[in-house]
Amino acid sequence: MRSAGDVYRQLAPAVFGYLRTQHVPDAEDVAGEVFLQVARDLHRFSGDDDALRRWVFTIAHHRMVDTHRRRARRPAVADMDVPDHAAPPHEDPMDPELVAALDELTDSQREVVVLRFVADLSVEAVAKLTGRTPGAVKAMQHRALEQLSRSLAVSREP
Amino acid sequence: MGMTEDTEFTEVIARLRRLGERAVDPGVASAHLQMMAVATPSGVHWWRRGSTGLSSKMRVGVVIVAASVAGGTGLAFAGGLPHPAQQVAHNAFSAVGINVPQGSSGKSQTNGTSTESSKRTTTSVGSGGASSTTPDASSSGTDANGSTTLLDVDGTPPPGADAAGIAALPSTSIGSLPDVLTTTTSTAIGDVASTTTSIGAATETPATTTPTTTRRGNGGAATTTTTTTVRTTTTTAAANGNGNGNGNAGGNGNGNGRTTTTTVGLTASTVRTTVTTAPPSNNGRGNDRSVTSTTVVPGAAGGESVELIVPSPDGGIVKVIGSVPATTVPGQRLQSEITDPDAAKKAAEAQAKADKAAAEAAKKAAEAAAKEARDLSRG
Numbered sequence: 044m045r046s047a048g049d050v051y052r053q054l055a056p057a058v059f060g061y062l063r064t065q066h067v068p069d070a071e072d073v074a075g076e077v078f079l080q081v082a083r084d085l086h087r088f089s090g091d092d093d094a095l096r097r098w099v100f101t102i103a104h105h106r107m108v109d110t111h112r113r114r115a116r117r118p119a120v121a122d123m124d125v126p127d128h129a130a131p132p133h134e135d136p137m138d139p140e141l142v143a144a145l146d147e148l149t150d151s152q153r154e155v156v157v158l159r160f161v162a163d164l165s166v167e168a169v170a171k172l173t174g175r176t177p178g179a180v181k182a183m184q185h186r187a188l189e190q191l192s193r194s195l196a197v198s199r200e201p
Numbered sequence: 202m203g204m205t206e207d208t209e210f211t212e213v214i215a216r217l218r219r220l221g222e223r224a225v226d227p228g229v230a231s232a233h234l235q236m237m238a239v240a241t242p243s244g245v246h247w248w249r250r251g252s253t254g255l256s257s258k259m260r261v262g263v264v265i266v267a268a269s270v271a272g273g274t275g276l277a278f279a280g281g282l283p284h285p286a287q288q289v290a291h292n293a294f295s296a297v298g299i300n301v302p303q304g305s306s307g308k309s310q311t312n313g314t315s316t317e318s319s320k321r322t323t324t325s326v327g328s329g330g331a332s333s334t335t336p337d338a339s340s341s342g343t344d345a346n347g348s349t350t351l352l353d354v355d356g357t358p359p360p361g362a363d364a365a366g367i368a369a370l371p372s373t374s375i376g377s378l379p380d381v382l383t384t385t386t387s388t389a390i391g392d393v394a395s396t397t398t399s400i401g402a403a404t405e406t407p408a409t410t411t412p413t414t415t416r417r418g419n420g421g422a423a424t425t426t427t428t429t430t431v432r433t434t435t436t437t438a439a440a441n442g443n444g445n446g447n448g449n450a451g452g453n454g455n456g457n458g459r460t461t462t463t464t465v466g467l468t469a470s471t472v473r474t475t476v477t478t479a480p481p482s483n484n485g486r487g488n489d490r491s492v493t494s495t496t497v498v499p500g501a502a503g504g505e506s507v508e509l510i511v512p513s514p515d516g517g518i519v520k521v522i523g524s525v526p527a528t529t530v531p532g533q534r535l536q537s538e539i540t541d542p543d544a545a546k547k548a549a550e551a552q553a554k555a556d557k558a559a560a561e562a563a564k565k566a567a568e569a570a571a572k573e574a575r576d577l578s579r580g
Contacts, residue, residue, distance in 0.1 A: 048234055059225055071229050086242060160221070
């Protein structure tokens with residue numbers, strides 16, 4: 044019997060990576076909502092680790108979509124003064140080069156490669172989650188990897 | 202494609218995977234874990250389990266069945282179930298010591314101090330025995346052949362109960378008019394001595410040797426209170442005499458005459474029992490569904506036996522022997538247990554029929570519940 048804490052320790056890094064690469068605002072808060080739902084509903088879940096991963100990332104995907112949709116409806120309004128100084132860099136920055144390369148992909152391509160390799164889901168699971176056929180996912184993944192390779196290679200050139 | 206990609210984009214894929222392996226900030230992780238601990242259900246209820254619990258269909262079915270059982274139990278206690286089902290409920294509950302009204306096709310009527318209807322459990326018919334003195338014996342009258350039932354209270358065999366002797370008792374009077382009430386009293390089994398009391402002149406005699414009190418109310422219901430210290434059988438009949446009986450001693454007509462009562466004490470102590478019958482019907486179809494109530498009145502001695510001759514559901518006569526419970530409670534109803542072989546056989550047949558009907562009813566109810574559950578689940 045899994046505990047919610049075990050699930051968090053096992054999948055939280057991947058969920059954070061997924062949300063950040065998807066440019067979800069307040070990724071930490073959204074991740075908290077995801078695992079809150081996991082904690083509430085874990086007793087109703089049954090399945091192996093792969094099924095658990097699919098279930099958690101399905102929740103994360105829906106939360107990500109909701110957040111983007113909510114943000115699109117109600118743009119955030121800054122009601123405070125703009126700080127004079129820039130914020131210090133993040134203590135644990137993600138791979139900025141790779142993140143920049145991901146930003147060059149289309150939203151669909153980025154979503155597929157992130158779900159495939161950051162969330163470590165299978166082609167079938169990604170296809171089901173994104174509403175595409177497995178063949179379409181494979182093709183999209185291939186084009187995304189090609190694009191990433193090109194972008195990273197270019198960034199390495201002096 | 203997968204293997205090709207793995208080799209072709211190994212570095213890219215490895216970097217992508219590392220994005221999902223970065224440790225979460227400890228402060229953020231701690232906050233999340235605390236929040237999750239609060240949100241985690243402390244106990245998982247059985248009805249909220251997933252695949253290991255009941256499905257939604259099963260839950261609906263369980264709710265329906267539970268409601269049916271609760272409703273059926275309430276109806277059983279209220280005596281509102283159909284006759285076969287009520288009979289089954291009576292038998293089931295009586296096995297665990299719970300008193301539930303027995304199934305009855307007739308209406309219970311009480312009068313005087315009677316409070317409950319008696320249980321008409323036997324329909325076996327014996328020989329008519331000696332005829333009692335009846336003014337209009339030539340006309341057809343009540344179903345005279347008596348059935349015998351041993352009334353066994355609290356599971357104690359009645360002392361001195363003699364089924365064969367009781368079966369030979371005279372048990373009927375035939376053909377009297379509706380407004381005529383005849384009381385026949387025998388002082389010993391097989392020995393018939395008769396007394397006649399006219400209706401309308403209610404008399405009351407203190408208990409001495411064989412005093413008998415017969416009262417007739419305006420509504421036509423006859424109430425007979427007998428107090429006795431010897432083995433006595435008292436039969437009271439009021440018949441409207443329009444059956445087609447052949448005038449034999451036992452009388453096998455189908456008239457709707459009415460026979461009630463009696464109290465017999467097998468010991469020297471006083472046993473008082475009140476027996477009440479419903480008013481006679483005059484439709485001549487033999488459908489007099491009079492009901493007899495037997496109630497232990499204050500002063501009855503515990504452990505004493507009583508013998509009753511009461512109308513059977515089909516218009517015949519049922520002889521009942523029972524003992525007053527060792528701990529008598531005023532108003533307590535005597536329960537019966539069939540010991541007569543014929544009566545037991547017929548009762549078993551009736552019981553089997555009732556059980557079958559009840560089973561069919563239960564089956565139909567279950568099918569209806571299942572159908573409703575399916576409909577709900579589809580909805």
